[in-house]
Amino acid sequence: MIELLAPAGDLEKLKFAFLYGADAVYIGGQNYSLRANAKNFSLEDIEKGVSFAHSLNKKVYVTVNIIFHEEDVIGLEDYLKKLDDIGVDAIIVSDLYVVKLTKKLKLNLEVHLSTQASVLNQDAALFYKKLGVQRLVLAREASKEDIKKIKETTGVDLECFVHGAMCTSFSGRCVLSNVVTNRDANRGGCAQVCRFTFLCDEEPCFSMTSKDLNMIENIEEMLKIGVNSFKVEGRMRGIYYIATVILSYRRIIDKILNHTLTNQDKEYYLRVLNRCANRESKPQFFDGVPDKSGQYFLGRQEVSNQDFLGLVLDYDDNNKIVKLEQRNYFKVGDEVEFFGPNMETFSYKIHRIENELHEEIEVANHPNMVVYLKVLYPLKKFDIMRVKWFDK
């Protein structure tokens, strides 16, 4: 089984993730998840998400991956039973108590071990396999040799992160946030203190900020060594990021499986992903411990981009008019491109923009304003218009 696994911070993102090619999503409930300050899913939302996913023959995993303190256990058993009743496909856990409780309750859902448990070797993998854990999300520090060995030794389903932000520490082995901000990192309150800068005697400021992970060039090798699930980080990310990243990995994986992947494809999707990211990215630990090029040395080094120009709401086939919701400033004369899950990306020069009243305007400059453009190629609802930066 090969799976592309996407993050989803809410129902809208869940739908985009599936639409753009994810086989499964992972989400957080209102409790017990490591993104305590995200919007997260109510039980009602989880039920809707699961129902939507199953209608597409896709899966939903729910993170229950905090490190439990005494007070957090209250309500956990009921919560797990409810997730099981709803039909959630798996929970992602890190605390051994939750692993054992889930097995004791004889729930139907699978138990996947979170990266927070830092599994990095075959013996740790065997420990959890014997407890009935069906899948391991390996530590991001696992090299290709580690992944291969763990697969060969245990045969257990392996899930590896392929894209997104990295902790500087082993995930789960850091309480800097607790110390500096009093926010508990291992219960979802992480303040990302590893992205701060620190004073260091008379020397330049000390920084340990990690660049992001990007495995687009290594997917083929990951498939060969037995990775089952390719996981994208980012439950706090927006729909544009999810659509772009998931579609890129979907296309790469499909082309590998169809034996049609070219170097040109890899280069193109690498450029797309780099353009979409707000930090530089590297394969990090896949080929060994990263050197200084895996880090930033001036603290946070993030850039935001305004590439997401509009979301397709509708397309009039007869008149070739697209109805678009604006997301960032664009104007007549701009070179843009459209992309979506069921089409090849194409370029387009904006010749005319009409507002909601069909009056001609020169610029689309109000957030979420509805505009109309004439586009000859057919589009579908939820296709996306973005800035054009390069040709394929």
Next chain:
Amino acid sequence: MKNKFLIIPGENALEKVNNCDFLFPLKGFCVGMNKTFSLEEIPDDSFVYINRLLDCHSIKLLGNLMPLFIKKVKGVVFEDIGVLEVLKEVDKKFITIYYGTHSLCSSYTVNSFLEEVDTCILANDITYDEIKIILNKAKKEIGLLVYGHLPYMYSRRNLLSNYAENFNLEKRKQRLIKEPISKKEFLVVENEFGTVLYDPFEYDGRVFLNEDNISYLLIDLNFLKTDSISKWFNDFVSGQRLDKPSKGFLEQKTIYRLPPKGEEK
């Protein structure tokens, strides 16, 4: 003292201390330690400490050491659960001690681990009240750190070397850094297996010296130099003031949900 102690000796001369065993950080299998020991260097019937998270190659190397473990080792304190599997394969019953530096935060989790190992050492980032509850509810005796520098972060990256290389500075294996807003300081220690950030203050957990349901009280002298461990120990248990004491998280309950806007303190 009614409780038993495990002492990480650091660079100090080894001398017999009543009611105490030494816990030797094992060379090649530890991070953040000033002094580590090979199996050849330690006495028979010793406790060894493995605080690294081990990759596949390293855990295989550990497996290769098992014949010597049988001869020299009585008990093992470890953080990587894979170590337990390696020890189970050996025809000797070791005392197995799981140290969940940041992960053993509830009696439920502790009791789950106690079904697998002989005893556990609790997380260092929980409060006094939480520790008391866990001690009361633990199904076996459990361990606690009572002295040392609290480890706050463990990275596989060589953070000090990378920093020195990037700025063309002299390479050092330890540095003190300070977060400028909170003024919190961290002692950064690196070896070839990664980097650990410690509290530069000395954790004082003497409030637990006479607790019940204790398997071992852990004393970590990794950063302390003394002429006599025995004298230091006697001073410590008799309540002598530490140079730079810290209560760690004993009185600091953390939060993880931010209060709604307008209700912040």
